[in-house]
Amino acid sequence: MRHKKGHSGDDKLGFAVLINIILTIAQIVGGVISGSLSLVADALHNFSDAGAILIAIIARKIGNKSPNKFMTYGYKRAEIIGALMNSTSLIIVGIYLIGEAIERYFTPTAIDGWIVFWIAGLALIIDIATAMITYSAGAKDNINIRAAFIHNISDALASIVVIISGLLIINFQLYIFDVIVTIGISTYVIYHGVLLLKKCTMIIMQATPASVNIENLQLALENIDGIESAKHIHVWQLDDKRIYMEAHMVLMTNDHERIKEESRKIIKSDFGISHSTLETKNIYILAPKAKYNLLIKH
Numbered sequence: 001m002r003h004k005k006g007h008s009g010d011d012k013l014g015f016a017v018l019i020n021i022i023l024t025i026a027q028i029v030g031g032v033i034s035g036s037l038s039l040v041a042d043a044l045h046n047f048s049d050a051g052a053i054l055i056a057i058i059a060r061k062i063g064n065k066s067p068n069k070f071m072t073y074g075y076k077r078a079e080i081i082g083a084l085m086n087s088t089s090l091i092i093v094g095i096y097l098i099g100e101a102i103e104r105y106f107t108p109t110a111i112d113g114w115i116v117f118w119i120a121g122l123a124l125i126i127d128i129a130t131a132m133i134t135y136s137a138g139a140k141d142n143i144n145i146r147a148a149f150i151h152n153i154s155d156a157l158a159s160i161v162v163i164i165s166g167l168l169i170i171n172f173q174l175y176i177f178d179v180i181v182t183i184g185i186s187t188y189v190i191y192h193g194v195l196l197l198k199k200c201t202m203i204i205m206q207a208t209p210a211s212v213n214i215e216n217l218q219l220a221l222e223n224i225d226g227i228e229s230a231k232h233i234h235v236w237q238l239d240d241k242r243i244y245m246e247a248h249m250v251l252m253t254n255d256h257e258r259i260k261e262e263s264r265k266i267i268k269s270d271f272g273i274s275h276s277t278l279e280t281k282n283i284y285i286l287a288p289k290a291k292y293n294l295l296i297k298h
């Protein structure tokens with residue numbers, strides 16, 4: 001059943017890619033004919049979303065491959081790499097459009113507001129439909145699809161602003177508003193691109209997740225009866241959801257199973273780290289009490 005569900009989700013996302021590409025072509029043609037840069041900006045934004053969804057489909061297919069002797073953790077980070085590519089493209093597109101808007105400010109041209117209005121209205125309908133598709137196809141559980149969903153929502157908001165721009169051009173010939181809208185959309189694109197890029201980079205660099213405080217984790221482990229100290233603690237993410245941990249602990253008891261059980265409970269309930277493998281290592285005796293080294297991997 002999971003396979004069928006995933007296949008159905010990919011079909012939905014494939015349809016979302018198709019309608020966004022068609023919309024992009026319509027917006028670019030409309031932008032060229034009408035002379036509206038904001039319409040072209042919205043087109044490139046939609047095209048980047050189509051690319052994001054396509055990357056999400058490919059990354060999810062790769063990520064679902066089973067682990068093997070060469071990729072023992074599996075291929076889940078393919079989704080992070082996909083999101084990294086997506087965020088980078090958003091930033092590049094945003095910077096390009098801001099440059100175009102500045103140039104348009106110094107060399108203004110007449111704009112056909114009615115073309116802007118009708119195509120932006122069509123874009124709004126498709127943006128809302130695409131957002132619904134991406135949400136139903138797994139936006140809650142997948143970083144790439146969630147990013148695409150957020151972009152679709154921002155697209156819908158951008159289309160509303162472009163519609164308003166078209167109305168202002170029709171009624172008041174306020175061509176400067178087209179430049180303002182372009183810069184606004186581009187800034188918004190860059191902002192979300194940077195946030196996504198930062199998150200992906202932190203995961204790839206194996207940074208400690210923001211949800212885990214190392215000092216609190218160490219204190220919680222050392223408060224367990226029988227643990228003398230917890231050192232060399234490392235916490236990282238494999239992908240958007242799975243968090244792993246490694247720590248070296250010195251024990252004052254040989255009750256290893258109780259220590260393991262209590263450690264797992266605290267690590268999972270208080271810090272959201274559910275992937276755990278515990279094993280004893282380097283047992284040695286020091287008078288007058290026994291001490292044990294325990295290597296914990298999560």
